[in-house]
Structure formats: C-alpha cells, structure tokens
Amino acid sequence: EAQVTQNPRYLITVTGKKLTVTCSQNMNHEYMSWYRQDPGLGLRQIYYSMNVEVTDKGDVPEGYKVSRKEKRNFPLILESPSPNQTSLYFCASRHIGGSGKAGELFFGEGSRLTVL
C-alpha cells in the first residue's frame, strides 16, 4: 500500500530535550516536505527536499532541522524544543514531474507534539 509513515504519532516532551520525528514513504517520491498545522493558521511549510542531499527552508524553519540521506526518509529534528513548537506535524511527498507537472501531494497521518 502506498503511504507516508510518521512516528511517533503522539509525543509529550519537555523544553530542551532533543527529539526526532521520522518520516518514510514507499512511493519512490523525489519531493518530501514537513508542515505544521496550527488553529487558524492552516498548514505552514517548515522544510522541503527535492531529492537526496537537497534540502531547503520553508516558511517557518526556525528551531527545526532536517536531513535527506536516503530517498525514502526525511526526519524532522528539534534540537532544543520549546513550547511554541507544540503543534500537529505532517510529512508529505510527491513525484516531481517535468514541465511544471507533478504528482499529487500525499500526507502522513500526523504527529501531535506537546512541549511542556
């Protein structure tokens, strides 16, 4: 089954304790991205990657890191989490097509993070 898998789905942590949210896709997609969802703000892009070893900042990258060492995995790293990073996080992936065409964006089921 084609899917984007995130772990953990739920996490409560404390300020300053490093954590990693993993994301894996089995569709051989080139493009992967992380979003955070907050009430009234919709989905905001944190980081994205166009391919292995290629990452770039989205709209709200402060406090986050990512890596893309393998095509299928795109972990989100919070080196020193703070309460304002309490949010619902989504990983997404899609094919990159030619001439401006691209595949549908597929989302994972989300990771709800609480930072105390």
Place this chain on the structure above:
Amino acid sequence: GENVEQHPSTLSVQEGDSAVIKCTYSDSASNYFPWYKQELGKGPQLIIDIRSNVGEKKDQRIAVTLNKTAKHFSLHITETQPEDSAVYFCAASYNQGGKLIFGQGTELSVKP
C-alpha cells in the same frame, strides 16, 4: 509572497444541504488550485483540483469554480452527507510542482 485567505473557518449544514467554501489568492501567477480534505485523526487528502485554463470542474457531488479576474476559487459540495464532515483546505501554487500555499482551513460539520 503568495497569500491564500479561506472562509468561513467553520460551517455547519443540515444533511442534504449544499456547502460552499471560498478562497482568495494574492499572486496572479498562481495557476493550480487543489482542495484537500482532512478527516479526524488523518492527514489531508486531495479531493479535487483545478487549473487556471478552466473555470469549473466537477466530480460527483463536489465541484470547484475559479474566477481568475477576481482571484478567487470556491468548493461546492451538494447533497451533503455526515461523512463529508471534515476540515477542508484550499491551496494555490504556480504549476502543480510549485510551492503550495494553504488557506487557514474550514471545519465543515454536516448534521444528520
């Protein structure tokens, strides 16, 4: 940069009624407009999209209309059913492969 405004933030309708969600975008270069449905506890899923070379697209009970001059687009759901209850997001980008900018989301509740 591109900005997408979505209204209303919440919408409650009776089963069988129609629901309309509206979005406006700021960048006239945007030409791809998808709509995503997010069910409770799940990630958003694409339900319909439209490109700027057409004014309307329909898929069974859902339709999307686009007014390029006014820079707004709308999602129409007819004969609503309880399973239509979800959060709906509009989005805009330059080409399907461009960066998607999402609206704030609309929580639709369909009451039986």
